[in-house]
Amino acid sequence: MGKIVLHRLVQAMMVAWSVGTLTFVLLRSLPGDMAYRIAAGRYGYDNVDSAAADAVRAELGLERPVLEQYLGWLGDLLQFNLGTTLVSGAPVSQELQHQLGHSLLLASMALLLSAFIALPLGILCALKSQGKLDLASLIASSLLRAQPVFVIGLILILAFALHLGWFPVAGFGTALHLILPSVALALSLAAVSNRVVRNSTYEVLHSAYFEFSRIKGLTARQTFLRHGLRNMAVPVVACMGIQLVGLIEGIVMIESLFSWPGIGHGLAHAIFSRDVPMIQGTALTLGLIFVFINTLIDLVCHWLDPRDNRE
């Protein structure tokens, strides 16, 4: 178990290093005077002149050789000094804190909803495999998976926010604002996970130990609960890890579409405005969350199956 944590810790450091390096390269490759942009972010564009830009240049040491700047950049990163955004001059960590809360709310809601959909649906499909429900769910899942997630969001907006008027179109603040974005995300996640649940349940139901247990005299239900769940839990939870990628990517898209002020929206917005410190901050946060949740999943899988049979 310690090995898992150590391994993920190294991965976290690699994430920080790669994000830091990429954003540093981005910083240097942008056209125009970086000192000017930073000064303008602090004082407003109307108020900036070359004197202010020079002051910023001296303050941040933007004239040192590249290697020194790179090391300084990484050093700042290690000390969690993420700088200030170029758009408003506010500290990046402060912005991230605001955004993180919103993103976590959306992500957890989406995961919960997708679990509520996928688990019962998958199990039912496996119990009545090859039946009408199974086929219908296969078709629906294929259809949903062939769309970019923002298309699902768009269709939901058109149907429920516009035509029926049940939910607000975009923004945040009340519980109603949360529903459409989380449902859109949940649907795109559940489309994959319900088939995974179905397949693992199916395998369990038709496995040797299951049959044996039935022969022993236990009812189907007892067998399922006593033997089946734990065995099928492992691939399902592992699949959650893969789902995570879809979740993070979906968050960027859905937050953009619904103007949900989370980290994904922050990243897209920062890239759009070439706000390099913010790009670094949001990409780093997303990456670290990803590693953190993967660690949790690894630990849960280990607890469920100490044999660690999976690759």
Add this chain to the structure above:
Amino acid sequence: MRARLIFRRHLPRQYGHMMVMLLVAGLFTGCHSEDPKKTLTIGGPFEFTSLDPAKDGYIYTRMQLTETLLDVDAQGALRPSLAKNWTVSEDRLSWQFELRDDVIFHDGTPLDADTVIKSLGVARSKPGPLNKAPVTAIAATGTHRVEIELSAPYNPLGAVLAHYSTQILSPTAYAADGTVTSLVGSGPYRLSQYAPPHKLHVRRNDQYWGPPARIEQARYLTGHRAESRALQARSGQADIIYTLDAPSLKSLSSADNLNVHSELIPRTILLKLNSGHPFLNDVRARQALSLALDRTGIAASILRVPGSEANQLVPPSLRDWHLDALAPAEQDPTQARRLLAELGWKPGTSGVLLRDGKPFRLRLITYADRPELPVIATAIQAQLAEIGVAVEVEITNSSAIPSGHQDGSLEMALIARNFGIIADPLGVMLTDFGAGGGDWGAMNWSQPEVHRLLAELGAEHRRHEYLQKAQRVAQLLADELPLVPVTFYTQQIAVNKQVKGFRFDPFERSYHIAEMELED
């Protein structure tokens, strides 16, 4: 083991319980103390990130949180606001303002000469319209009298004092170094929730010196995507939505819960050119670009406002600077190609013009805050391709334009310039076309006659001469084309039918919330 079994047996029921609990919890956490019926919701594309009046002050005056010394009416004439009257001395080097004595800021501080001097002093210390004015001193000549002394006569001073950057804040709003730490103004509304960059809530100020507002609460929401804003208007989520995009107009006009207002404002969509660029430094090159544009098509098919083509920079509403007799702009690609051929450009193999082995390639930057700009940029790209100019369109942040101007990297930019940003257009003209050009004005373009005339106009008080000189400047700008006009701007606003008394400010200084009423 047994406990786990029992848990699992009741799983479906427990599922259900959890779900209900979560839903209920979610609904409660979302509850606001706001009564949605009595809150006016306004949506627009602009974000606000700081309390500094020089940066985002326009949002605070529009939401009527703060006020300026003077106001302007719909025709641009000066009106009293925090200053109840004003006089200009004989030699026109001194302006005296008599302040109202019944104004109280939102924190209870009364307005007096010292508070005004503090605010104006901070505004003057930052580059802006007040800083550009030839002001030598701002002093108190009484508890409620302020005198501004100039080194030279300056006509636009009154309009400058109506500009949002000179808004008057309570002295407690400033920190020791002059930065604004809280938004304490004197307007009919006070700040109740500040959530940059998206949300701003305001509440009625019951101690306002003027007529009391009828709507108790209002809020401003930033909506980045134009489609979302249109959808918010349709669904009733927002009562007033500014800067609608052209495609939504048809569907919104037929919606039965709102009215669409189309208002021509003194804003022009134009191409800012780097007149120092080797491809653009000859006036014939700039004229060729102008001749290639299909303004009629853009106005009719893209903006859906036929007739808004612009043949000059200043719109008709700013009468003094508008050349009524100027011929409409024609699209003449043949003439354009001829002009470019005169300058030595020859058609290359891929259709792009070549000169000394260099292709005629330019980078056009624009921003998406105004939804029509990227669309027009794509159209212009195709129209210039027809005459052999290859344009690369880059949709970026509006801050790229001042920064591109300052570091000289800007080649072409498509912007929507507000010539009415200071109610007296001379202020904008000086900023954009004075010596050295301006961030949103001419770049690397110098015309001594224009600079001289603009400087003279600041002091010119004879009506006839003023008109003559202004028209001459307009003519020179139309001939030399440091900026190429495309179309005039029509502000499209969706107003819910529940809103009574909606009024639009062509100078975009105020949303006039205090005059509106919400019907149930």
Add this chain to the structure above:
Amino acid sequence: MTRPVKHLTPTQWAGALILGALVAFALLEWMLFDRNPARQQLDAVFALPSLHEPLGTDQFGRSMLARMGAAIRLSFSLSLLSVLTSALLGVLLGVWAAWQGGWVDRVLSFLLNTLLALPGLVLVLLLAALVPGSFAILYLAISLALWVEYFRVVRALTRTVVIGPQMQASRLLGFGRGYLFRRHIWPAIAPSVLALGAFGAGNAILALASLGFVYVGLRPPTAELGLMMVELFPYYTDAPWAIVQPLIAVFLLVLGFNLLAGKKHDITD
């Protein structure tokens, strides 16, 4: 799994047919119509489908037929190129790591874990921000995000083969590396590689469309399916038949690839 699957299941045939139809459309458009997808006609915006313009025109009066043809060709070429590159890279490195073992395996696995740490889209976004609007960068970024899957799967499968008795026997008999690869390793990994390829192509198309949505992908006037969706969305009430076209195209492309990948690999995308 001793032989690559030569026969396709009915669902796979369905997928192949869908893709074939799209390819045929794109090629025929290129050969028969060959109109400029960027040519605007502002007096003919949103013209309804007619004989002259079978798919109508868009908001600038550009031919939707030309744009759809160009966009589908672009999506196909980008996704196939990315898949080929990432497959080549992943298979080569995966086989090498599994066969060689030792430090090669450790270094490559470490590299893999580094790359896996960032979700693909974030990586692509960061790279796309570096050089906005460049086809090459998008191709590079998507390939980078895809190759890790190949590496992992190929390495796992190759390891089982390498330590298995058949390969040991062949080795003892003195057969060379090429033969060993062709006879033992490739048949074991081929189905997975092909399935991953199909999924990868679908994902590449989704990624490209998503990037266009956040204004980070290719720039106007490029005809690309995601960009077209973003540009046409505001007009969904005026001309719904216009935005439906790129929507359906993306959907069919991704569905086709997913079906082609086959049922067995439902889980491992």
